[in-house]
Amino acid sequence: MEPLRAPFWGVEWAWLFYVLAALALAVLALGLWEKISLWAQGRRAVPTAHHKHPMGAVLVDVFLGRRIWRGGITAGAMHLMLLWGFLGLFLGTCLVAVDHYLVSFLHGRVYLWFSAGLEACGLMVVLGLVLALARRWLLPVPRLERRADDALLPLWLLAVACGGFMVEAARLAATRPPWEAWSFVGYALSGLFPGPEAARSAFPWLWWSHALISLGFIAWLPWSKLVHAIAAPASLYLQGQPLAVLAVAAEEEELAALGLRHLIHLDACTRCGRCVEVCPAAQAGEPFSPRELLRRARRQARLKYSPIYRLPWLRARRQALLERDRAADWEVAWYCTTCRACLEVCPVQAAPIEMIRKLRAGLVEQGSAVPPQLMEIMEKLYRYGNPWVAKKGAKAGWAQDRDIPDLSKSGPEVDWLYFVGCTTAIDTRAQGIARALSDVLARCGVSFGTLGKKEPCCGDIARRLGEQGLMEEQIEATQALLNKHELTNLVCTSPHCLDTIKKVHPLFTEEGLPLRVLHYSQLLHQLSKLGKLIFDRPLPVKVTYHDPCYLARHNRVVDEPRELLRAIPGLELVEMADHGYNSLCCGGGGGRMWHEIPGQANLAVHRLEQAAATGAELVVTACPLCLIMLEDARKTGGFEDKFAIIDLSELAAKALGLDAATDGEAEASA
Template sequence: MTGFVIEALRIYVTNPPWEYWSFAGWALSKTLTGIDHDTARIFHKTAWWIHTFIALGFIAYIPYSRLLHMITTPANHFMASLKPAGYLEPIRDFETAESFGAGKLEDFTWKQIFDSDACTRCGRCQDGCPAYLSGKPLSPKKLVQDLKTYWLEKAPAADAAKRAGAPAEGEAKPVGKNAVLKLLEKVDGVVDWALRGTKGVGAQEAPEKAMVGEVIDLHELWACTNCMYCQAHCSSSIEHVPKVVGMRQHKVLMEADFGQELQLTFRNMENNSNPWGIGSHLRADWAKDLGVKTLSEDPKVEYLFYVGCSGSFDDRGKKVSVAFAKILKAAGVSFGILGNEEGCCGDSAMRGGNEYLYQTLAQANIEVMKGYGVKKIVATCPHGYNALKKDYPNFGGEFEVYHHTEIIADLISKGKITLKKPVEGLFTFHDSCFLGRYNGLYEQPRSVLKAVPGMKLAEMERSRDRSFCCGAGGARMWMEEDIGERINNMRTDQALATGADRIAVGCPFCLTMMSDGLKARGKEEAAAALDVAEIVWKAMGLEEEKPPVDVCAPPAA
């Protein structure tokens, strides 16, 4: 407003020929009729200084207010990572590092700390967070704000100590400062003391809080499913998941402080290279009667079918592996498996904070794959797919990686498989987090389903990039939910709300969680969860229908 007043006074006194273009000032100048020009000039100078002090004062106020995000948010967008969505930076110096993960503020990168300054507190991150919406202690917004509060508490004291402290041993003595700089530092110290209560050097200081455990509660830390809804919908390009994984790494690798369920899971992965602890020599048993060759028998294949732990050991997952293998054989695709040489992809270990175990598993797999000259890999599990595609290249594992829905969609489009048998029921598709938000595969599974004769598909309210997590990501598959409502039950309710009696999925973890959700809701007889590969194999109509077995009547007494 003061700017308009200044402009009106200027136009009133000078009356330039182009004043009409400054329409606000010109209209306001008409109200000044009757004021002599000398008085108007005095008013103009007074208003100019008032305007200047207000403007400069507002600029000085910005760093101390919520308005700071006007600067930090665009800056954070500019400095956003160009890595693939959901990328996690590996620990690269296990041999020399003195600590692992993020146990204190200094362990975060400057960009990760800057994220908290860019937060506008809009709450979009928690609007779709499965942990928050199911009543868990975690709120992505609160986590970021708690880290900001923590560093604001630490920064002034650390800065004051740095200003007052002597140079460390071996450091050169600082060059003398001029009087103005010394005065400014004193003023800065007084401002810190007045605004934030920073205590002087030598004064009694409050004991420092532990960042992991006190600033960030452990229930918050372990509630995260790594679904990446927060990152995908953050209006400030804040990366939440790497911070969570970094703090988990500190608890696991430095303090060995994590749940008993994960302890058993990690031990099983170490001993048998799968979370269930089933003997690794049984990994290829699902394919015994299918005629699927291993790469040790025939390494000259186009695709390696990386089956994964669920597809190899879980009874439900093995049915998906069988269905997909039959589809590939029917289409004449050249493929093989690693059999007993295959190991766990390590995703659950990585996201559960056990980076050392993950790297051990990943490097073992890469060595075997490179030994056979593998170029292309197809996986039925989005967790393994994401790890192989985005994380294995950090250790030299450069492969072309595909999800099985991509391969099936391609086979249908090229006419290599024909879907002729209609399916019954109303279907809805659940978007896996690691398939959708992490890798952008939304259309491929839907195009496959739409190609099935008789397919009736209903979308859930939360679908595609706004899909609701099943609750199994971020190593939560192996942990119990003891707070709030079960996430998989909430997602099952959302699926049933569409009226569907069939839930199509593209992930073995989601398949388990949706099946468990149907059982919890008493719908296991009326509804079912099915993988896309199972639906396609049935629609191909190549499975022999077994006649019903006659049951003999019991003999008469």
């Protein structure tokens, strides 16, 4: 007797199965149509760029779960078992259809190996689901939610998988074919039936139960969070697009400008909670959760764009839900520091940074729910070109005692434009960075100049606060000056200026000179490698380095500052618990530097607690915002006697024996 597959063995009314299958597929198609229609709205709102993420990296992330393994061995193992188990079962189902309707090939040894393969895939699914339930309910991982649908989905899938094994067990117990051991799971379970007759009687009930549960799951799939199986690969593929910076019209609502990539991100999110786990605002106990923001954004996008919610009898509920979600968004719109920590850990590259910016842009356009302090800051940016003082031309004060060429005038040609930045040029403490860096560059023989009091704001602050029109004006002003003086090499003090000029400015400058934009730590590192920057003054001190978010995560600069520190004789570098790409935010980004939030200092205090644990005598950073936030936390958090806060440029100047460094350090210790 040749091993083969007998379709619909022991089952009557096969036609009913086809009817139910057609209904399930129709509901599946309806759900997929809704998703595709929603994504198409995003494609029309924001055109998709041609640049995509490398396909090789996408395939590794999708099929091997590279980013998921970073969250823990159990998470990676669970995902891998579920993914490959379901892929195997899906492929097996397709092959069964081919065998039944097109070409019969599942017989003999092919059928035996096919049966064993499906057994292995089904077993992988069961083990993966058991592990998923254990991680969420029995030995709960703190970042995971425990909602009703979080239990329903794995239990439903477990019923599908176990039901399939029981159907197979009943068939084997009733027929006892010679090759039954190849279906090793079903063979092991067949002993649960007392005899062939009992198995034959139970088989139809088990088969129809399994069929109904399976078809119901197929119909439910696009409406559940398992739709991320489709959206996640697309989200990873589209992650390499350049940021779209489009104005939000006054008549549009907050999410109206979400593009294809953003809408796919929303469906790719599985609410795993990794973003909440690393969010500095959430860690500090503030009422902000990236996961909740994405959940609301997904619901709003569906309410606004889905063809289903355009039906007349759903309009009232649609409006009520939109108003409720908008009110919740307004309450948390200004908490996000835009530190990018959520994106660093997200397995599917879905994060709310751009959605926060679009939400803020909508609030600014409407003139509602904007804190008075931020309104004042935006007024200063508009009238005076800086967020600090109500005075134009205040950006040149730090350089009064230094002979630095002013490139806004018809000055000499130089190799580098030093873009000082608003905070570095005006804030009393941050001015030490500008003085120290200018002295170091002069010592190294670098030909550089500044734009003096004519230096505009780069546009970062307006962008982060959602003032789109003002941001565009500031970008145009900056680019006009650069083009006028044909400046192509630019070094920034602030990582925020670096990020904006390097990534956002090109989106608004179709014509213009090509810019080479570096953070000063990168330029000093290059000078050190060329032998032009040699630290000849030993500093026997233990230091720890705080990575600014916009330098490390936004621009992937983590090694250059550390190599500079290690080049200083006598200096010992120790790392904090969170460092590099996992650095903990100081709390000054995303416009929070200029907005008083209850408990805001908690973020920087938490960071300094990590610094204190290292036993370091100095905390070094490379961002004026970080310097100010950490300095304030040092004074208010009880760390004044433990260490000082100093910028990397000030420490470099000190290691060269320059006076500017001691001035900066004295202010830091004050």
